[in-house]
Amino acid sequence: MFYGEYHHTIDIKGRLIIPSKFRAPLKDQFIDRFFITQGLDKCLWVFTENAWNGLVQKAKSYPLTKAEPRKFLRILYSGAFEIACDKQGRINIPDKLVKYAGITRDVAIIGVSDRFEIWDMAAWDEFRRAAEEQYEEIAEGLGGYSDLSL
Secondary structure, eight states: OBOOEEEEEOOTTSEEEOOHHHHHHHHHTTOOEEEEEEOSTTOEEEEEHHHHHHHHHHHTTSOTTSHHHHHHHHHHHHTOEEEEOOTTSEEEOOHHHHHHHTOOSEEEEEEEBTEEEEEEHHHHHHHHHHHHHTHHHHHHHTGGGGOOOO
């Protein structure tokens, strides 16, 4: 559902416009509510309600008797907020999440299948450069997933 890379700025009130490419299909489905939380690699994850519910269902299968899943779920859920788009297509990112992601002003919004991610622009540039250098190695390490032929 979400793909591509878009560059925007966050305003002083923590508002960020969602790319129109993301908003158009969601508007057709009457989706204007999202869940935003701390992602990995110091970015923010933004899910539609359906994608969030899928993540919640999957998380229920994690063994709560193990420390690592408990830690992950505590951070994931305690950093989560329900947000909605305003009439201009903006979301308001809570201060806690702006600080977590180190967002200053310029951001990259990237589509990642069932979610999109919000990155501080400098952090995204650094992450992308490093990941692109290993892109082929990463693809080979995915095993059967590296064959993307149709």
